[in-house]
Amino acid sequence: xxxxxxxINLATIREQCGFAEAVDICLKHGITAIAPWRDQVAAIxxxxxxxxxxxxxxxxxxxxxxxxxxxxxxxxxxxxxxxNRRAVDExxxxxxxxxxxxxxxxxxxxxxIDAARRMVVxxxxxxxxxxxxxxxxxxxxxxxxxxxxxxxCVNTLGQALDICETLGxxxxxxxxxxxxxxxxxxxxxxxxxxxxxxxxxHHICDWLVPTKDMLTDRGMMGDGVIDLKGIRRRIxxxxxxxxxxVEIFSADNWWKRPADEVIATCVERYRNCC
Amino acid sequence: xxxxxxxINLATIREQCGFAEAVDICLKHGITAIAPWRDQVAAIxxxxxxxxxxxxxxxxxxxxxxxxxxxxxxxxxxxxxxxNRRAVDExxxxxxxxxxxxxxxxxxxxxxIDAARRMVVxxxxxxxxxxxxxxxxxxxxxxxxxxxxxxxCVNTLGQALDICETLGxxxxxxxxxxxxxxxxxxxxxxxxxxxxxxxxxHHICDWLVPTKDMLTDRGMMGDGVIDLKGIRRRIxxxxxxxxxxVEIFSADNWWKRPADEVIATCVERYRNCC
Numbered sequence: 215x216x217x218x219x220x221x222i223n224l225a226t227i228r229e230q231c232g233f234a235e236a237v238d239i240c241l242k243h244g245i246t247a248i249a250p251w252r253d254q255v256a257a258i259x260x261x262x263x264x265x266x267x268x269x270x271x272x273x274x275x276x277x278x279x280x281x282x283x284x285x286x287x288x289x290x291x292x293x294x295x296x297x298n299r300r301a302v303d304e305x306x307x308x309x310x311x312x313x314x315x316x317x318x319x320x321x322x323x324x325x326x327i328d329a330a331r332r333m334v335v336x337x338x339x340x341x342x343x344x345x346x347x348x349x350x351x352x353x354x355x356x357x358x359x360x361x362x363x364x365x366x367c368v369n370t371l372g373q374a375l376d377i378c379e380t381l382g383x384x385x386x387x388x389x390x391x392x393x394x395x396x397x398x399x400x401x402x403x404x405x406x407x408x409x410x411x412x413x414x415x416h417h418i419c420d421w422l423v424p425t426k427d428m429l430t431d432r433g434m435m436g437d438g439v440i441d442l443k444g445i446r447r448r449i450x451x452x453x454x455x456x457x458x459x460v461e462i463f464s465a466d467n468w469w470k471r472p473a474d475e476v477i478a479t480c481v482e483r484y485r486n487c488c
Numbered sequence: 489x490x491x492x493x494x495x496i497n498l499a500t501i502r503e504q505c506g507f508a509e510a511v512d513i514c515l516k517h518g519i520t521a522i523a524p525w526r527d528q529v530a531a532i533x534x535x536x537x538x539x540x541x542x543x544x545x546x547x548x549x550x551x552x553x554x555x556x557x558x559x560x561x562x563x564x565x566x567x568x569x570x571x572n573r574r575a576v577d578e579x580x581x582x583x584x585x586x587x588x589x590x591x592x593x594x595x596x597x598x599x600x601i602d603a604a605r606r607m608v609v610x611x612x613x614x615x616x617x618x619x620x621x622x623x624x625x626x627x628x629x630x631x632x633x634x635x636x637x638x639x640x641c642v643n644t645l646g647q648a649l650d651i652c653e654t655l656g657x658x659x660x661x662x663x664x665x666x667x668x669x670x671x672x673x674x675x676x677x678x679x680x681x682x683x684x685x686x687x688x689x690h691h692i693c694d695w696l697v698p699t700k701d702m703l704t705d706r707g708m709m710g711d712g713v714i715d716l717k718g719i720r721r722r723i724x725x726x727x728x729x730x731x732x733x734v735e736i737f738s739a740d741n742w743w744k745r746p747a748d749e750v751i752a753t754c755v756e757r758y759r760n761c762c
Contacts, residue, residue, distance in 0.1 A: 320697075325715040327670065360634040362670035363697045363713045373672040396601065396636035398647040423594075423637045428702060439637045441599040 220484045221247035221275040223417065223461035224254050227476055229469035233258045236473065237266055243477050247273040247457045249415075252301060255308070264307050274310035275459045276353060276388065276415050277301065282318035283337030284330040284367070290321070291333060298341040305350045311456070312353040312414040313345065314388050317368040319361065330367045335377055338385060346384045353414040354378065355388040358396075360428055370394070371403040378412050386410075389449060390417035390461065392432055395440045401448055408452025416449050418442060418488055419462045430465035434479055436487035446488060458488055494758045495521035495549040496751065497691065497735035498528050504747035507532045511540055517751045521547040521731045523689075526575060529582070538581050548584035549733045550627060550662065550689050551575065556592035557611030558604040558641070564595070565607060572615040579624045585730070586627040586688040587619065588662050591642040593635065604641045609651055612659060620658040627688040628652065629662040632670075634702055644668070645677040652686050660684075663723060664691035664735065666706055669714040675722055682726025690723050692716060692762060693736045704739035708753055710761035720762060732762055 222245055224236045231239070233254045240248055255263045255277075267274060280301040285291045298315075305313040317334040320327060338352060345352050354374040357366035368374050371394050374387045387407055394400055407413050420438030425431050435442055446458065460480045462468050468476050496519055498510045505513070507528045514522055529537045529551075541548060554575040559565045572589075579587040591608040594601060612626060619626050628648040631640035642648050645668050648661045661681055668674055681687050694712030699705050709716055720732065734754045736742050742750050 320713055323713075325713050325718075327713075327715070331672070358633060359670040360632065360699075360702070363695055363699075367670075369670055370672060396633040396641075396643055398605070398644060421637055425634075425637075425702065428634070428699065439594055439597075439599050439601075441601070444599075 215244045216246060217244040217481055217484070219457050220245055220481065221249055221273070221457040221459040222477060222480060223249040223278065223459050225251055225278065226460055226462045226468065226480070227473040228254065230473035233263055234266060237270065237272065239473050239477050241270060243481050245477070245481070246271065247275050249274060249276040249278060249459050251278045252304060255304060260304055260307055267308055273457070274308050275457050276312050276314045277305040277308060277310040279314045279316050280341070280352070281315035281366070284318045284321040284333040286322040291337060295337055295340045298337070299344045302341065302345045302348050302350045306348040310350065312351040312386070312388070314353045314355050314415065316355055316357060317366040319364040319367055327362065327367050334368060335380060338377065339381055342381060342384055351414050352385045353388040354385065355390055356393055358393040370397055370399070371407065372399055375403060375407055375410060375412060378410060386412040386414040388415035388417060389413060391440050391442060391445050392417070392419050392421060395421060395445065404448045404452050408454065411453070413449060413452060413454035416454060416456060416458050417461045418458045419460065427465065430463045432462045432464055434462060434468060435460070435483040442488045458484065460484070489518050490520060491518040491755055491758070493731050494519055494755065495523055495547070495731040495733040496754060497523040497552065497733050499525055499552065500734055500736045500742065500754070501747040501750055502528065503743035504750070507537055508540060510747065511544065511546065513747050513751050515544060517755050519751070519755070520545065521549050523548060523550040523552060523733050525552045526578060529578060534578055534581055541582055547731070548582050549731050550586050550588045551579040551582060551584040553588045553590050554615070554626070555589035555640070558592045558595040558607040560596045565611060568592070569611055569614045572611070573618045576615065576619045576622050576624045580622040584624065586625040586660070586662070588627045588629050588689065590629055590631060591640040593638040593641055601636065601641050608642060609654060612651065613655055616655060616658055625688050626659045627662040628659065629664055630667055632667040644671055644673070645681065646673055649677060649681055649684060649686060652684060660686040660688040662689035662691060663687060665714050665716060665719050666691070666693050666695060669695060669719065678722045678726050682728065685727070687723060687726060687728035690728060690730060690732050691735045692732045693734065701739065704737045706736045706738055708736060708742060709734070709757040716762045732758065734758070
């Protein structure tokens with residue numbers, strides 16, 4: 215029985231299995247939408263990954279990830295842009311709905327977050343013609359402000375949408391509830407994103423209390439404090455009806471359980487908590 | 489030799505010493521402005537703390553802290569309001585420049601952050617007449633979004649200023665660089681706060697990369713990525729010329745060093761990095 219509207223970001227079971235086995239487990243549970251990471255694709259080979267995707271009629275709700283644009287010097291920034299162009303090609307080859315972009319943080323010892331933010335806009339602008347030509351939408355994923363220094367200096371949905379407005383067609387946003395749930399302006403910005411037709415992906419998990427690790431202690435839907443149903447309703451009201459993509463980094467819990475159990479739990483929680 | 493413009497929040501050496509000893513160390517280093525916590529005051533007694541403050545001509549840049557308004561039921565919320573009124577009285581007795589308010593997070597298991605935010609506004613509104621009568625300004629301190637669930641659902645300077653506008657005179661903001669440095673709208677909101685004459689306190693420390701603990705791994709000024717001088721310039725341009733108040737929670741580093749060394753380092757970094 216197919217599970218409509220649910221996608222599994224393969225990072226959710228990255229410690230347990232590679233691309234092919236992850237796909238098998240998703241299919242077993244009736245899930246036909248996934249979002250792989252580039253290293254998972256590279257491990258099996260882009261050609262073989264594409265073959266598996268097409269053979270099974272899989273939908274790719276995104277490829278993770280491009281981005282990480284800021285660098286201390288021009289050659290570092292150019293290198294990042296080149297890598298993003300390759301990521302676009304991989305997304306095109308796999309037929310992914312979008313390439314997810316994690317902006318990158320402050321380059322080597324910098325305290326100038328405004329400069330880092332300019333590097334992000336310039337980097338996306340440089341990749342954009344190639345992405346448009348390849349037909350791959352770029353999805354800027356605002357990350358939680360606790361990652362501003364080391365992972366992403368795009369930290370609110372409003373900021374990401376400002377960048378979309380600056381750059382024009384071909385750029386949108388990935389809305390991950392983990393990163394944006396706290397934002398007092400969230401409802402307004404989701405509505406704005408809808409008007410801009412900029413919503414490309416909707417990622418789900420939960421915020422645990424307490425959160426024991428800033429990176430790898432995300433919760434399964436229903437185990438935390440995020441109003442998942444409320445945010446989903448707002449995203450749907452804004453006109454996005456794509457799959458909800460489960461992305462859980464959980465070093466001490468879900469990554470230690472059998473992948474089959476993790477995916478079964480995703481399905482159950484998706485049905486009851488999202 | 490007096491160190492002008494520097495205040496020490498006594499949480500910075502809370503593991504090493506109590507109120508009286510902390511004051512002695514500050515005075516030894518030429519610091520005549522402090523911000524104590526209520527538990528530190530209670531430990532020595534409000535009367536004795538006030539005597540020490542007056543005998544030494546100390547300036548109190550704030551009393552930490554009131555707030556924590558959301559609760560699952562009305563009696564819990566009323567209890568919080570009563571406690572805040574007592575905190576106002578203590579701030580008045582000590583002659584503190586303001587009572588710092590940490591809003592509080594989601595009450596017991598709630599996923600409704602909008603409701604929690606309404607409880608915060610209602611709680612401050614209920615305390616405000618008493619605070620105005622006592623001449624104690626209430627300083628809403630927006631906390632970093634990583635504390636939205638369990639400590640404070642007021643998470644941006646803009647949100648705090650919205651509350652100030654709603655409630656009118658007697659309410660302002662405490663700007664702690666640790667909580668707001670990442671905000672893409674920070675410059676605008678500092679300027680707005682200046683126009684509102686709402687800036688009541690300016691707290692400093694630094695954001696370490698990596699940050700190993702979400703609560704107790706704050707850095708000494710200069711050891712992290714925050715543009716302290718840039719933010720100070722904006723706050724001064726907005727018309728606030730009060731002391732910069734050092735507030736560092738550091739379980740594995742500064743709380744383990746001799747208080748004298750910590751305060752000497754605060755002075756040196758204040759002179760060179762702020």
